Amino acid sequence: MVKKQNMIYSIFKILIFMSLLLSINLSAEVNQRIVDELASPKPEIPLKNAMGEKAYNDAINSGRYRYVGNSKCRLCHRKFFIGRKNDPHDHSMESLVRTGYEKNSHCLTCHSTGHGTETGYVNEEWTPRLSNVQCEGCHGPGNVHIDMAKAKTRKREEFIEGGFLAGQDSPKVLKKMCTSCHTKRWNKSYHDLDKSYDTYKKADPKSSRYK
Amino acid sequence: MMSFIKKHAIPIILISLVFGISYLSYYNYKTQKNLLLQQMHNNSLNIASSISSAIERFHDIKSTMNLQKLVDDVSFGLEIFEFRYLESDGTIRNSMFKNEIGTILNSKSFVETMREDRKLKTFFFEVRDYVEVMSIYYPIYKGSQLVGIIDLAVDISEYNIKKDSKNNAPVLRRQDDILNLLKAMNGSITNSLEILTKTNINDFLYSYVKKSRHVRQISIIDNKQKVVASSDKLFLGRVLTGANSPSLGMNMIDGELKYLTIIDSFIDKDSSNMKLMLLTDASTYANHENKLLTTAASTSIIALLFALFTSRLIYYTAIEQSRKEKERLEHLVSIRTKEIELLSQTDALTGLWNRRHLEESLDIEFKRARRYNHDMSIMMIDLDHFKNINDTYGHMAGDEVLRQISTRIKECQRETDFIGRYGGEEIVVILPETDLETSAQIADSILKTIAAKPVKFESDSIPVTTSIGISCLRKEHSSYPMIFAEADEALYKAKENGRNRVEIFNPQES
Structure with missing residues (x-):
């Protein structure tokens, strides 16, 4: 009886060991890119990378730009808001939570909105509404755009590109925003930048992509 | 054209002055009037904006809140x-x-x-x-x-x-x-x-009209010209088209001048095409306008009167001046005429009557004396050896002698006597109402006066004597040449008898 019990225990032990091995094996396979990423230098803040250091510093240091969160965008761009909720960008934080890297600044640079800037994402406690890659994640701070939209007399010439630092009028900067995070290592979601860029112009890119 | 302008310069200037002043006052009136209108329009706009903001608030309340x-x-x-x-x-x-x-x-x-x-x-x-x-x-x-x-x-x-x-x-x-x-x-x-x-919008408008001094009516009309809301309840629901539609600007309504403005799109909300129609009291404006018009008219009339007065004044002055000038000229002409007359009757050298006047006078005196049976004598005086004087002392001296002699004869002349230069060195004196005896006495005094002292010419002293022949009117004389001829005969006799003497014509001798 005791022998049998022992055998069962040992079988369990072997099973546990093997499953452990397997799991380590599997996770090792998945995490290789993370390991490589963490081993490489910390990526540049996407906006800084896209705009160039000088323009970025001038804009951010002027104190005029502030991240507001996409619920403000929703007031006017409700369709886009719903569309983005179907999009992996708006779930980018989930993979960090799953792997336990949700507090790693290295990862948050690309997985949150505006991390690394003064008004951008800090953590889930303080800035819950800037988690994930939102509208402002690609277009830059949105407060100026909102002020413009509210103003009765809009002086467009005062704010180029609708008040965004990476607005639709400068696709060069926008595309650089894409490639800032979607490097060779993480270039999972697209193969043709221009095609993907055009798809993302639509209100609901995912639904149009899978139609 | 130019001559016309020159001739009528003053009327033209006055007329243009009147027209100019009239035009200026009219222009001033127009400008002031436009200003008043503009002011009224601005007032209306102000009222409209205050009403529209009130209505906007009203709308805010209506939509619970913003x-x-x-x-x-x-x-x-x-x-x-x-x-x-x-x-x-x-x-x-x-x-x-x-x-x-x-x-x-x-x-x-x-x-x-x-x-x-x-x-x-x-x-x-x-x-x-x-x-x-x-x-x-x-x-x-x-x-x-x-x-x-x-x-x-x-x-x-x-x-x-x-x-x-x-x-x-x-x-x-x-x-x-x-x-x-x-x-x-x-x-x-x-x-x-x-x-x-x-709250009812009509009541609101009514109370607004009641409170304000100049606003008479406020209505809100939609794009089909239908009155949606109005301070005047009788107006509600009316459609303002055709004959019903009021004209913008001044209107006589109920015997009162009112100014009508329609302000477009005064409420942007609800994208409605509502218009605000505003009737304001324009009686103050009418008063002001009347005053302005009166001022302009009176200015023009004053200018006209002034011009008339001035032209009248200028006319009178001109007339007076020309009358004075005419008088002056007439006076001058009469003086000149007398001078010319005198010149034509007198001898230039001696100042005595010339031969023509002498003959005329002689004719008249002869006729008068004959008609009234009065006495009349003629004296013919001739300078002795005048040709010698001319030859010896020159013609200037001769002229001077004649002048001096004439003066000396004049000294002996009575008021009624005529003395004339008959020609050369011959001088004739007509003595009306004078008998032979008196004439002889006068001739004597003349003779003596002339011979008394020599004529002084420059450094020369020229001794002068004369011969005198006298004749008087008698019954047988039918014309003056007859008596004249007798005097001449007597003079000839005086010359013959040794000069520097008086001879009386003796009818028995001839």
Whole structure:
């Protein structure tokens, strides 16, 4: 009886060991890119990378730009808001939570909105509404755009590109925003930048992509 | 043309002056009038803007409140995710999403709530637009009647990260905050509804008109010219087209001058094409305009009178001047005529009567003496050896001698005697009313006066003597040459008898 019990225990032990091995094996396979990423230098803040250091510093240091969160965008761009909720960008934080890297600044640079800037994402406690890659994640701070939209007399010439630092009028900067995070290592979601860029112009890119 | 202008320069200048002043005063009147009109129009615009802002406020009250503004103003700490004001049937009266105003809300939770599967005025959790939110349907009652529902949803994503935290203290605290806010909103909405039911836009306009001094009527007309609201209740519902439509500007209405303005798109809200029609009292304007017109007219009339007066004055002055000038000229002419007459009758050298005048006078005196049977004598005086004087002393001396002799003869002349130079050195004296005896005495004195002293010419002293022949009128004389010839004969005799003597014609001798 005791022998049998022992055998069962040992079988369990072997099973546990093997499953452990397997799991380590599997996770090792998945995490290789993370390991490589963490081993490489910390990526540049996407906006800084896209705009160039000088323009970025001038804009951010002027104190005029502030991240507001996409619920403000929703007031006017409700369709886009719903569309983005179907999009992996708006779930980018989930993979960090799953792997336990949700507090790693290295990862948050690309997985949150505006991390690394003064008004951008800090953590889930303080800035819950800037988690994930939102509208402002690609277009830059949105407060100026909102002020413009509210103003009765809009002086467009005062704010180029609708008040965004990476607005639709400068696709060069926008595309650089894409490639800032979607490097060779993480270039999972697209193969043709221009095609993907055009798809993302639509209100609901995912639904149009899978139609 | 130029001559015409020159001739009529003064009238032309005066007329142009009158016209100029008239035009200027008219221009001034026009400008002032336009200013007044502009001022009135501006006043109307001011009134319109004040009314439209009042009506805008009215509209604000009507749409319960500006939710958009509220969303911006209220800071919860919790983000307002959705905010609507619904009527009891679910029609969205106001929403933070402008494009859904007027549609009916048919979300699952709302339908459930209206089916009474879910309670009003309680918090629940649901997913809206893929976002987990905490919502509440808050009823607004008027009395016991449900008049509206506030639909409020807040984003609680920060609490979702920690699982099963929906009922924890922070969320409950937020719920209290939200309930307090909703209570306040409820109060303001019921207040607004109360005001709304009490206030009528027509009454508002009526009270506005009553309060203001110059506004007579305010109406709101839509794009089909129909009066939607008016301070004048009789006006309501009328369509202002054709003969009904009032003309802009001045109108005589009910015996009073009124100014009518229509201000377009005074309310931008609801994208309606409402216009504001404003009737203002223009009697003050009419007064001012009358005054201005009177001033302009009187200025012109004064200018005209002034011009007339001036022209009259100039005319009189000119007439007077020309009359004086004429008198002066006439006087001058008469003097000159006399001079010329004298010149034609006198001898240039001696100043005695010339031969022609002498003969005329002789003729007249002869005829008179004969007719009245009066005496008359003729004396013929001739210088002795005058030719010698001329030859010896020169012609200038001869002339001087003649002049001196003439003067000396004149000294002996009586007032009624005529002395004339008959020719060369011959001088004739007509002595009317004089008999031979008297004539002889006069001739004697002449002779003596001349011979008494020599004539002085430059350094020379020329001794002069004369011979005199006298004749007098007698019955047998029929014409003056006869008596003249007798005198001449007597002179010849005097010369023959040795000169420097007087000879009287003796009829017996011839």
